[in-house]
Amino acid sequence: MTATEHSIEVVRAAARAASDKLAQDLIALDVSERLAITDIFFIASASTERQVNAIVDGIEDELHKFGMRPVRREGRSGGRWVLLxxxxxxxxxxxxxxxxxxxxxxxxxDCPVIDLQLPESDPSIKRATAEDTENAEDANEAAANEAADAK
Structure with missing residues (x-):
C-alpha cells in the first residue's frame, strides 16, 4: 500500500504552510508500508519554541481550509515537539x-520520500539523497551493533 493521492495533496499543503513560516528541513515520508495507522509523516523543524508554534498555527490554518482538524494534538505547551x-x-x-x-x-x-513540490530554490526543503539513506542505514546498523555488544 502507498500513500493516497489525498494524503499527498494534504501534506503538500502542510509543507507550503510550514515553508511560509520559515520551517527548516521539510521532509515527508510515506510510512504506509510500515505503519497501519497513517500514510505520511511530515517533519519540519525550527530554531525556537515560538517558531515551532507559529509553524503549527500555519499548518492548522491551511489544513482547516481542507475541512481538516487534528484528531489529536500533543506537545503544544512545551513548544519543542508538536505532533498533529x-x-x-x-x-x-x-x-x-x-x-x-x-x-x-x-x-x-527505508520509507520513500514524497516530493513536496516546493520551489527548488526553497532552502527549507531537505532533499533526500541516496547518500542520506546510506548514512541513515549505517547509523541504524551501528546502533544495532552497540545494542548487541551491550548484552
Whole structure:
C-alpha cells in the first residue's frame, strides 16, 4: 500500500504552510508500508519554541481550509515537539535540537520520500539523497551493533 493521492495533496499543503513560516528541513515520508495507522509523516523543524508554534498555527490554518482538524494534538505547551495527528498524515514540528536527538528520519530511512513540490530554490526543503539513506542505514546498523555488544 502507498500513500493516497489525498494524503499527498494534504501534506503538500502542510509543507507550503510550514515553508511560509520559515520551517527548516521539510521532509515527508510515506510510512504506509510500515505503519497501519497513517500514510505520511511530515517533519519540519525550527530554531525556537515560538517558531515551532507559529509553524503549527500555519499548518492548522491551511489544513482547516481542507475541512481538516487534528484528531489529536500533543506537545503544544512545551513548544519543542508538536505532533498533529490528522489520521492520514501525522505532522511533527520539532525544535532543531530535538529533531537531531530523536532522528525520526533515521528510524524511517527505508520509507520513500514524497516530493513536496516546493520551489527548488526553497532552502527549507531537505532533499533526500541516496547518500542520506546510506548514512541513515549505517547509523541504524551501528546502533544495532552497540545494542548487541551491550548484552
Amino acid at each position: 495527528d490528522y489520521a492520514d498524515i501525522v505532522v511533527h514540528v520539532q525544535h532543531e535540537e530535538d529533531r537531531i536527538f530523536y532522528a525520526l528520519e533515521r528510524l524511517y530511512a
